[in-house]
Amino acid sequence: MSPNRAFHEAPLPLFTAAEPLHADDEAGLAAIPAGRLPSYLSDHRKRLRERFIQGGPEAMPDYELLELVLFRAIPRQDVKPLARLLITHFGDFNRVLSAPIQRLGKVQGVGPAVIQELKIVAAAAQRLARSRVMHRPVLTSWDALLDYCHTAMAHREIEQFRVLYLDRKNVLIADEEQARGTVDHVPVYPREIMRRALELSASALILVHNHPSGDPTPSQADISMTGRIAAAAEVMGITIHDHLIIGKSRELSFRAEGLL
Structure with a gap:
C-alpha cells in the first residue's frame, strides 16, 4: 500500500442503516465523494453481513471476518485491502x-480506532470463554477450560505463565x-505461587503456559520448573492437577504425558 493511501477512522456501530460520508474522509484506494457510500461498497458490506x-x-x-470488524473503525472506505494486509502480516484472524x-x-492504515x-473483539472472546469456566468445577468441564486457555494464550507472541486456583x-x-x-x-x-494459593485458600492448582513457537513440546526447563512447583505444593498439601502447555493448534498435558 503506498504511503499516500491512508485510512481515516471513526468508530461506528457494526450494523448501520446508512453510513454517511464526511468531506475530510479519504478512501484507501480512491477518494469517495461526499454523500452516501458508493453502491459497490454498500452492496459488498451488505453481502458480507448477510x-x-x-x-x-x-x-x-x-480476511472477510476481519472486514466486518474493520467496518466499525473505518466506516466510509473499502477495508478489504487493509484486512488482507493484516492477515498477511500476522498470519490469521486470531x-x-x-x-x-x-x-x-506499525501497519500502514492502522490507527487508534x-x-x-480489534482489542474489543479479543477481550469479548476471552471474557466469553472465561465465563464458561470461572466458578465451575473444572475437572468436569475440561473441554471448556482448554477452549479458554487457547483463546487467551495460543496466539500470544511472548510466553505467559498462568495459575488456575481451585x-x-x-x-x-x-x-x-x-x-x-x-x-x-x-x-x-x-x-509466589504457593503464597497466593494460601491467600486464596486454594486446595489445587492447574499450571498453564504458552509456547509462541506453536509447538507445545516441553523443554527441560519446563519439566524442571514443574517439578519445583510440585515439590513446593506437596509440602503445603496442595494438589497439582496438571500443567498445560498451549501451542497454536494443540496443547500438551503433563499429566497425560506422565510428566507429573
Whole structure:
C-alpha cells in the first residue's frame, strides 16, 4: 500500500442503516465523494453481513471476518485491502486480534480506532470463554477450560505463565497471570505461587503456559520448573492437577504425558 493511501477512522456501530460520508474522509484506494457510500461498497458490506448472519463465521475466510470488524473503525472506505494486509502480516484472524498494540500500530492504515476495535473483539472472546469456566468445577468441564486457555494464550507472541486456583470441590476460584517473559522463556517463582494459593485458600492448582513457537513440546526447563512447583505444593498439601502447555493448534498435558 503506498504511503499516500491512508485510512481515516471513526468508530461506528457494526450494523448501520446508512453510513454517511464526511468531506475530510479519504478512501484507501480512491477518494469517495461526499454523500452516501458508493453502491459497490454498500452492496459488498451488505453481502458480507448477510452471509455472516446466515452462515456464521465458518462461512467466511479470515480476511472477510476481519472486514466486518474493520467496518466499525473505518466506516466510509473499502477495508478489504487493509484486512488482507493484516492477515498477511500476522498470519490469521486470531493472530491479528492477539497482536501487540505496538506492532499493530506499525501497519500502514492502522490507527487508534482500528486497534480499539480489534482489542474489543479479543477481550469479548476471552471474557466469553472465561465465563464458561470461572466458578465451575473444572475437572468436569475440561473441554471448556482448554477452549479458554487457547483463546487467551495460543496466539500470544511472548510466553505467559498462568495459575488456575481451585477450591476443595475443584471449582475455579481464580485465574491469574503469574509472569510474562520473552518469546521462549518466562520466569516462574514457586514461592509466589504457593503464597497466593494460601491467600486464596486454594486446595489445587492447574499450571498453564504458552509456547509462541506453536509447538507445545516441553523443554527441560519446563519439566524442571514443574517439578519445583510440585515439590513446593506437596509440602503445603496442595494438589497439582496438571500443567498445560498451549501451542497454536494443540496443547500438551503433563499429566497425560506422565510428566507429573
